[in-house]
Amino acid sequence: MPELPEVEVTRRALAPHVEGRRVTGVVVRDARMRWPVPRELPQWLVGQRIDHLDRRGKYLLWQVEAGTLISHLGMSGSWRVHLAPPPAPGRHDHVEIHLDRCWLRLTDPRRFGALLWHPRADGDIAQHPLLAHLGVEPFDPRFDAALVYAATRGRTAPIKQVLLAGDIVVGVGNIYASESLFRAGINPKLPARRLGPMRCARLVEAVREVLAEAISVGGSTLRDFVGAEGAEGYFMREAAVYGREGAPCRACRTPIRRLLQGQRATYYCPRCQR
DNA sequence: AAGGTAACCTGACTGC
């Protein structure tokens, strides 16, 4: 489900409800996620004040006094805020966090998501094994043409898959990889090493624009994504290529093509993207 | 080191 924009939309929706608040209760109804949710989570979290809700790539980082709660939404996860006691939990409502005056619910049908704990004593959260090898943030000024150019030298894999790998820049998932490459006019099959400085610059620009636009409209709604307050995102309404196989390119009317790269669907315009 | 593939899991949809 969630790529960086959906996670950022979630973060912004949750932050005002959680920052500065104290955890009064934690219920783990089903610990079976990508990795087991620690059984000790309630004892570690209850009584803690949430200082900041941060994001790194597609991870949400809940900074509390004793450490960091790491949450990843996987393919189908979502957090919902309830300002009144929530209705009876459904089959996929795995975790609940109670604050002073609101209830947070983690729902994740496919259970590819994760909820982990990193005690402060274990050191800098950035060095956590899940975070240590992530690429730069797309809105970080360090994400520029020179970085992309340098990082793609010697990489024979198609640019789409390199973008998706997340070791150069984080947060670009399957939808936005196709969308960014369309906007940059780059063929997804192009070996990454064949990008020149100009195309690296265009790609940087395109990734930033596409992600920023998606955030501003509340993320994508594919199947069941809804933001933390229950609103749907609108990005898919304006997708240029994703999910549009056979439909006319919005720029040149050429039919959009779909192909598989590393078992994932890629959509592109064969005329606009070379 | 980089690249390819299988694996984790459920639900929605398609076609017979």
Next chain:
DNA sequence: TGCAGTCAGGTTACCT
């Protein structure tokens, strides 16, 4: 209506 097959936003682990 039912059943089998396909596909889905992500990421790690493992093999070459």
